[in-house]
Amino acid sequence: MEKLSEAVLRFQNIHKIHSSDGVDFVALEKINFSIHKGEFIGLSGKSGSGKTSLLNVAGLIDPPTKGDLFIKNINIKDLSDKQLSLIRAQEIGFIFQSFNLLPLLSALENVEYPLMLLNIPEAERLERAHQALKRVGLDGFSHRRPGQLSGGQRQRVAIARAIVKDPTLILADEPTANLDTKTSEEIFDLLQGLQRDLRVTVMLCSHDQDLISKTHRQIKISDGHILSDSLQSSLNGGV
Numbered sequence: 200m201e202k203l204s205e206a207v208l209r210f211q212n213i214h215k216i217h218s219s220d221g222v223d224f225v226a227l228e229k230i231n232f233s234i235h236k237g238e239f240i241g242l243s244g245k246s247g248s249g250k251t252s253l254l255n256v257a258g259l260i261d262p263p264t265k266g267d268l269f270i271k272n273i274n275i276k277d278l279s280d281k282q283l284s285l286i287r288a289q290e291i292g293f294i295f296q297s298f299n300l301l302p303l304l305s306a307l308e309n310v311e312y313p314l315m316l317l318n319i320p321e322a323e324r325l326e327r328a329h330q331a332l333k334r335v336g337l338d339g340f341s342h343r344r345p346g347q348l349s350g351g352q353r354q355r356v357a358i359a360r361a362i363v364k365d366p367t368l369i370l371a372d373e374p375t376a377n378l379d380t381k382t383s384e385e386i387f388d389l390l391q392g393l394q395r396d397l398r399v400t401v402m403l404c405s406h407d408q409d410l411i412s413k414t415h416r417q418i419k420i421s422d423g424h425i426l427s428d429s430l431q432s433s434l435n436g437g438v
Contacts, residue, residue: 205235205271206234207235207236207271207367207400208233209232209268210268211266212265213231213266214263215227215263216265226423227252227253227423230253230425234257234368234400234402237398238400238401239403240400240401240403240415240417241403241410241414241417242254242405242411242418243419243420244421244426246406248420248422249421249424250372251404254402254404259291262275270286288316289364292366292369292370293371294354294361294374295357296377298354299357300345302346305342305343306345307328307329307332309345309356310363311328312360314364328341328363331360332356334362334393335355335356335362336389337352340352350382354374354386358389365397367399368399369393369394369401371402371404373404373405374386375410383407383410387410391413412431414431416431
């Protein structure tokens with residue numbers, strides 16, 4: 200088994216409590232684990248188990264109520280909102296169940312959009328967006344809008360959008376839930392190939408145990424607690 204590389208994210212006694220109408224709900228409790236460079240992690244659990252809360256904390260979208268989250272050994276408590284937003288924009292790619300593509304923009308424009316937010320020059324934006332679409336097998340589809348694409352093609356656009364900024368971490372929240380079995384397997388194989396070739400860290404959240412079983416490391420969560428955390432095989436991307 201290969202030696203694990205540096206920790207991209209480290210959860211230290213993380214708790215997340217949501218409040219609604221004066222009632223507190225514990226979404227995460229005593230979460231302790233690290234995500235290392237090059238890992239492909241499968242996150243599983245029933246609805247309401249805390250999977251999405253964990254992804255939101257990992258993605259710097261929703262800060263923990265208690266505990267410490269370290270990104271590349273920097274405690275996010277020491278960072279300003281502006282610094283956190285910049286790290287999220289530069290280092291983390293998101294892939295969603297519902298694709299979250301802008302319907303009036305072409306595939307190329309959707310992929311280009313994150314680079315616009317980073318003030319990347321136009322010529323470089325277009326080149327990187329074209330290359331990202333080519334990498335996910337959509338060379339020639341750049342001018343189609345989401346409504347002109349199949350579900351699998353739209354998810355490929357979403358993946359291209361996630362990788363175009365060369366992120367450290369990709370968080371995929373049920374990326375195959377709205378797809379048929381064959382397309383789901385194709386999307387998973389694409390993510391696995393990107394994880395291997397780009398040496399990017401991927402955390403995939405899914406109810407599909409067949410897909411989860413193919414990941415290198417499997418984390419199961421229930422009622423806000425980690426039930427199990429097992430490494431299934433040597434890391435392709437770790438160093």
